[in-house]
Amino acid sequence: MQRNVKNIAIILAGGVGARAELGSPKQFAILDGRPILQHNIINFTAHPYIDHIILVCADINDEKLEQIIGGHKIDDIVQGGETRRKSAFEGLKAAKKLSEDIGFNIGHIFIHDAARPHIPAKVIDNLVAALKNHVAAIPILPVADTILQTHDDVYDKIIDRNALRIVQTPQAFDFDIIYNAHENWDQDFEPSDDAQMVHKLGLNVAIVDGDIRLKKYTYKDDFMMDGALKMPNIRIGGGYDVHRLISGDGVYLCGVKIDCDKALLGHSDADVALHAATDAILGAIAAGDIGDHFPPSDAKWAGASSDQFLAHAVKLCEEKGYYLSNMDITIICEYPKIGPYKLKMRQRIAEICKVEPEQISVKATTTEKLGFTGRGEGIAAMANVIMMKKEMAI
Helix, strand or coil: CCCEEEEEEEEECCCCHHHHCCCCHHHHEEEEEEEEEHHHHHHHCCCCCCCCEEEEEECCCCHHHHHHHHCCCCCEEEECCCHHHHHHHHHHHHHHHHHHCCCCEEEEEEEEEECCCCCHHHHHHHHHHHHCCCCCCEEEECCCEEEEEEEEEEEEECCCCCCCCEEECCCCEHHHHHHHHCCCCCCCCCCCCHHHHHCCCCCCCCEECCCCCCCCCCCHHHHHHCCCCCCEEEEEEEEEEEEEEEEECEEEEEEECCCCEEEECCCCCCHHHHHHHHCCCHHHHCCCCCHHHHHCCHHCCCCCHHHHHHHHHHHHHHCCCEEEEEEEEEEEECCCCCCHHHHHHHHHHHHHHHCCCHHEEEEEEECCHHHHHHHEEEEEEEEEEEEHHHHHHC
């Protein structure tokens, strides 16, 4: 009995994305609400011609992979090689093993760079049509820009663009042909795609219409222009903190000292309200929490005034292009009384944050004698902030 014929997509996601300067592999970057690699998986899964998907990754144990794959069916995840060619061959070997384990023949292989997240179904259709008469097919685009050849960093000559084409992926092949090309590669250069290897065998590679949506994300600007790295115009953050009350000569709240027979226990001045406000701002820009920036294990912050913590958080926001739209603080305690100091507190926070007092709200409430604050054992504070992009300022 003849075995079934299946078609396999191999997604090459083994690069580290050094040119993108993202600090992590670019295939994990968020684009249009989901990781770039996930776009690849969804697009191939949705096409009826693709029966199986194999991922080739730099680190098959990366915990992000499980989150990205989610409920999508991936038949195998394999470790990539030192070069793109070697990674593609690892994928091909995995495809061969999959066919042997399950019991099917491989018809066509689609090899795709994960850096191209958007894969129009029409391009796959074009490749499938071309494979009826050829052993290999690739999508291409015409060159729209003027192409200049340089020499010693100066203008040399213009290259005729009419005969030039931009090569894209996925590239489609007869399995036996591309496997043989990889297995017997003996050239002294590393090919930048798989079609070059088939061409070196003396075989024709068909060309089909590509799509501008198959853009390759390589440099940081590619991500910036398409919004992958752009933070939203409005960011919201929340913070919460608690400190124990002890005997003393006054408590600091919102940068204002309230003279009384209590003090707040903490490594710094224990200004619970400013700590909550600091965490709210740091949270709005996903910059960790106050302990990450000012660890209590560091002796230099012993007794430190908390206004510098809040100022630091505001500075980080400014560096990311945000400003404080408004802040709302709620102090939870039975003692001391906050009412007489609320205006002064608003003014002090506004001064630290370089905004107007009208943008700062300070409220106080009790827990009706319930819990640790109700028993006078400590003070809690909550803070919420809205940060806005500077270009939105009127």
